[in-house]
Amino acid sequence: MVKQPDPILDRTFAALADPTRRALLARLGEAETLSVSELARPFPVSLPAIMKHLDVLSDAGLVERRKSGRVVSCRLNAAPMEEAMAWLSRYQRFWTERIDRLAAFLEKDEPLQEVECPPSPASPSGGA
Template sequence: MAKYESPQISRIFAALADPTRRHVLQRLADHPGQSVSDLAHPLSLKLPGLMKHLDVLSDAGLITRTKTGRTVTVHLAAAPMRDAVEWLEHYERFWTTSLDRLATFVESAPE
């Protein structure tokens, strides 16, 4: 359980907590290798605002950026999300047990 106390997993959850950053990750999953300008367009964000979000995602290890000439291309790096999924799976038994009890209660209730 010690790996769940790492600063990295805290950065991952902090990055995923913001809806704009989740939207960026979803866009990159659906359309890999987008430019910063392409990512900013549907979000109604100015480039400096988007760059701050990209910095958070980069610090969490969730994206990589490459520069070719004047164009910065952003790529999804989903592997660090595995730590977050493992952390959540560790606690899955608590809500699974609760749902099982609810199902049993509903099934045994008189009609």
């Protein structure tokens, strides 16, 4: 049975797909709250561009914004990332099992067979 798409998970991954948005989240992870101008300061893009990135992050539920007078403060909300981590952990188990099986296969005490390969036509000959 095919599971229906999860719009929250889709928005989370879409928001995390952009390196600028990931960098914004990393900055917010270092401080309790930052104003939009403080958050935008190290980025070589315009303030309107940062605002658009913050809109995407807010729509995904990853950033909470509060306005106090003329200052808009942003705060990280990592809860939507928990669902993304749970989704990814299923695949981590899958790949861990595959790698463990490969390691077990490679650690068997069977000698490796030597395979003789013919010389490549592009390889230089010894008589040059």
